[in-house]
Amino acid sequence: MSASQPSKKLKGLNDLRRQCPFVTKQALSEILQYVEDHGVPDAKSAKSMRRSAVADLQQYDECAHGPMFITEPMLCQDGSHMPVCMVNLLTFLYAAVKVGGHFYECMQSAFDVLGPSSLEAPWRLIMYSDECLPANPLAAHARKKVWCTYVSFKEFGQQLLSKEDSWLPIFVQRSSTVAEIEGHMSQVIKHLLCTIFHGKMASPQHLGIMLDKPDGSKWRLYFTLGYFIQDGASQRECFTIKGDSGSKFCLKCSNQVAILLEGETDEEKAVCKATKKSDLVLTSNEECLQSWDRLHSRKATCTAKDFKLWEQASGWTYTPHGLMGCALLRDYFQPCTMFVHDWMHATCSSGVMNIGLCSILEAFQTEGLQLWKAMQGYMADWTLPRAFESCKMADIFSAARVAAHRQAAKMKCQASDILCIYTICRYYVQLFASRVPQLQKQVLAFLAICTVLDTLCSIGKIQVLGRDLDQKVEVALNAFIEANWGHLMTKKFHWLLHMGDSLQELQQLLPCWCMERKHKQVTAVATKITNLKYFEQSVYTELLGEQLHRMGRGTVCTSNFVILQGGARAYRNDVVLFKAEETSSAKWDCGHLQAPFKIDGKAFCLIQVYSFGTYKPEKFFATWTNQDRRVVVPVAEILSAVTYTCLKDGILTLIPSHLK
Ligand SMILES: [Zn+2]
Structure with missing residues (x-):
């Protein structure tokens, strides 16, 4: 046989791929492997696949908490009622515990730390709602834009709450439908809470609910409404x-x-100059x-025109059918304390850092330092931990994008990009600050918001007190006024x-990175659904089925990365900080992670070690020189993967603020 003709083995594979509709090579490879391991399933049709996915969820309908899905009639703006399907959280919880794996382990670890829940000490439910867009965002109509609601428990703690599968999706509905509902998401949230806490089948607050553990033994879980976490737009809706x-x-x-400043019409740019907590009532x-x-009581007595003025003055968009008007929830609904601002949106999504970073670069530019232009080249010199490899730092400073940032007076990029670039920008701002002494106040203002973001990022890794955060925020807000950036x-x-x-x-204090990642589970499923008539049912079936199956299967281990304490990943080829050896003069040691491996179930890494050079804590960096020495380090001693840039005979690493 000549070399140019494929062997019979290869030809068979190619024929299969050409004969069947497109699936990725990796997907097909996994399908074939599964069939080889488990045999060909008896049923093969698309219809059977749908039926088996539905049946997989229906097995839980027999549990004590009722069927997995509930349909509630919701009042529409035209006075009619529309049936809207939502997940029965109690049954989904039952299933999530029964299958074992991630969610069950989260609950077990919380019980281990806190002891059992009780009537007096119930767990607290966290509720998150947001819109996401599954379809091609460039399409003329965003017909598949959906509202999603995910819930979890406060007791899991900040680190477990940063994992997607710690959150259970309980509501997915196209935004176009939600828009028809009187009070929009506010009525939806009311129905969700009423079905959870005031359903016919159970009372999680007063009696607790029974959950079957994978080994057949039981838990009784008491829980109540904890808090809502959302961005500003979702908060306005709910x-x-x-x-x-x-x-x-x-x-x-x-x-x-x-206040909208003179000549300004964009509501997003309205300013509020309070700088101290003591200024707030x-x-x-x-x-x-x-x-x-x-x-509510004025509604009956006012003219429509007067009522509108009252709405404006009181700041409410009135509907009697939403969360605020629900009598059932009144006993325990605390609108002010139960609302928590998401710091990711506040700082990194058209937020404080987007504005501060753009302002300082602009100030340098005005003084003749071309940092905007230089930044693209600078960024190309840095390497991020691989967990952030999707951030293309140099691209953020391309000429076209710089023009867009300057035009908008804020950095226009992904929230996660801001997190990657602000520490590098701080490095250059500190490096060049002495050349522009006239910008001292602006530099201080920028550094102060960096400190606020550092502090927010440290929560869950080291102890951060509320009053420490307050103090740093007040310094930053005041510095903004001082810098004439009010x-x-x-x-x-x-x-x-x-x-x-x-x-x-x-x-x-949760940021919403994790919930935004969770949106990808929704969009991955929803993008492929073409029959919009059964859109929501199809999304629910796939989304819940996938999550239960994934959790039951347990964590997949790869040889490419290790999971550090706190849940972050360090990948092969990352530069990491780890606990210093006894003989080391440095606060931590630093090295190049060459290979993760396991011995007797314990995880280790082979690391090529750098030798310590200098450490400048006020400038958040350390320098290291090359040496030819390797050590084996237990994963528990690895502290963090870090951002670095190469020097002539070593590297310079940025130091995360929680390790300073
Ligand atoms: Zn306020």
Whole structure:
């Protein structure tokens, strides 16, 4: 046989690929491997696949908490009722525990630490809602844009709550449908909470619910409503607050108003210049509910025109069918304390850092230092930990994108990109600061918001007290005013003043990175669904089925990365900091992770070690020189993968603030 003719073996594979509709090579390879291991399934049709996926979930309908899905009639704006399907959380919880794996282990570890839940000490449910877009975002109509609600438990703690499968999806519905519902998401959330806490089958608050562990033994779980975490737009929807300029925009404050500066029409740019917590008059939960109740009673007596003015003044978008008007929830619903601002959106998504970073680069530019232009080249010199490899740092500073950032007066990039670039930008700002002494105040303002973001990123890794966070936020807000950047202080700057209280109250402050990653599970499923008539049912079946199966299967180990304490990953070829050897003069040791491996079930890494050079804590970097020495380090001693740049005979690493 000549070399140019494929062997029979290869030809068979190619024929299979050409004969069948497209699937990726990797996917086909896994399908074939599965069939080889498990044999060909008896049923093969697409219809059978649908039926088996549905049946897989229906097996839980027999549990004590009722069927997996509940359909609730929701009042529409035209007065009609529309049946809307939602997940029965209690049954989904039952299934998530029964299959074992990730969710069950989260619960077990929380029980181990906190002891059993009880009537007096119930667990607290966290609820997150947001919109995401499964279809091609460039399509003319975003017909598949969906609202999603995910829930989890506060007791899992910050680190476990940063894993996607710690969150259970309980509501997915196209935004176009939600828009028809009176009060939109606010009515949806009301129905979700009523079915969870006031359903016919169970009362998780008062009686607890029974869950079957994988080994057949049982847990009784008491839980109540904990808190809501959302970005500003979702908060406006769910809590029916106006949130616009000229009216009371903050649910938690009674004396704060955002102002549109002269000539400005963009509501997002309304400013709020409060810089101290002592400037705020906090609204109590009772006052907040009373304010809504007063508006409610005016509805019957006011003219439509007057009522509109009252709505504007009180800051509510009135609907009697939403969360605020629900009598069943009133006993325990605390609108002010139960709302937590998501710090990811506040700082990195058109947030404080997007604005601060753009402003400092612009200030350098005005003084003749061309940092905007130089940054593209600088960024190309740095290497991020592989966990962040999707961030293309140099591209963020291409000429076209720099023009867009400057035009918008804020960095226009992904929130996760901001997290990668701000520490590198800080390095250059500190490096060049002495050349522009006239920008001292602007540099201080930028460094102060870096410190706020450092602190937020450290929560869950080291102990951070609410009052420490407050103090750093106040320094940063004040520095912004001092730098003459007060006109840039949008409402997101104001949210920062409430985060210390939330942290103190909850002992955690979640960013929404994880929930945004969770959206990918929804979009992966929803993008492929073409029959919009059964869209929601199909999404639910695939989404829940996938998650239960994935959790039951347990964690997949690869030889490419290790999971560090705290849940972050370090990959082969990353540069990592690890606990210093006894003889070392440095605070930590640093090396190049060459190979993760396991001995007797314990994980280790082979690391090529650098020798310590210098450490500049105030500048957040350390330098290291090359040496030809390798050590084996237990994974438990690896502290973090770090961002680095190469020097002539070694490297310079940025030091994460929690390791300083
Ligand atoms: Zn406020």
